Amino acid sequence: MIFQAGDSDEGREFAAATADAIFSRHGTLEAGQAFYADVKGRLAKYGRGRDSLKVLPAATFVLGDTDAEAREHAAHVRRRQVSGQTAIKLLEQVWNRDLSAHDPDGPLPDVDPVAGENTVAKGRASVRMTRDPLDQARKWRQLAAEKNLSIRDLMIEVSARQTFVGSPRTVADSINDLVQRDAGDGFILVPHITPGGLDTFADTVVPLLQERGVFRTEYTGTTLRDHLGLPSLS
Ligand SMILES: Cc1cc2nc3c(=O)[nH]c(=O)nc-3n(C[C@H](O)[C@H](O)[C@H](O)COP(=O)(O)O)c2cc1C
Structure with a gap:
């Protein structure tokens, strides 16, 4: 697997020519769609299909039982971070x-x-x-x-604020919406607490994405390449 992170014209071209996935900081609807269209549009000249390069923006998140609680917690987290x-x-x-x-x-x-x-x-x-x-x-x-x-x-x-803030339902809906509208193929989650910060997400948001049929319920392969749905190398 080759993951690349570049944002310049040259960096995007490099990804289109060689990478399996590109990490970006464009995770909002408009910026994400523009980046996605740009990078995917560069693949054809290298004889590559649109699915051969995954666009995975970085995303941070703060969850709460309600949207209001999540917003309050997010403000607290930002203050602690800065x-x-x-x-x-x-x-x-x-x-x-x-x-x-x-x-x-x-x-x-x-x-x-x-x-x-x-x-x-x-x-x-x-x-x-x-x-x-x-x-x-x-x-x-x-x-x-x-x-x-x-x-x-x-x-x-x-400075950057959290990408997804809300109840698990709100967050699952926003992620699904962004992916359906080609702002990314998925997201690379960057939890504000490691290593345990992904647990709540896995326990509360992932099941909702599975319910919507947009997240696997079982692994269908054995490699990261398989998990990302990338074409096999052979
Ligand atoms: C989303 C993103 C995340 C990056 N994260 C890191 C990082 O954690 N550490 C680092 O040394 N460089 C990081 N970089 C820098 C890139 O690896 C690369 O050196 C830089 O973006 C130059 O390529 P570009 O001119 O095409 O953007 C990151 C770049 C991007 C776009």
């Missing part, structure tokens, strides 16, 4: 300078981001790096002023 220190680190990715002297519970820095090559954030962070830090800073200052947000509040507000 500590003051994390908030400063996230802000440094855009500001491109050391902000460790700033109070995360205080206002945004008065100084502007450093333009040019980012020397603070390397690697993974660059995947979601903003193209125009000065413009980003201007927008964030405006948002912080409007809503009276501290650095930490703002980072919670603007």
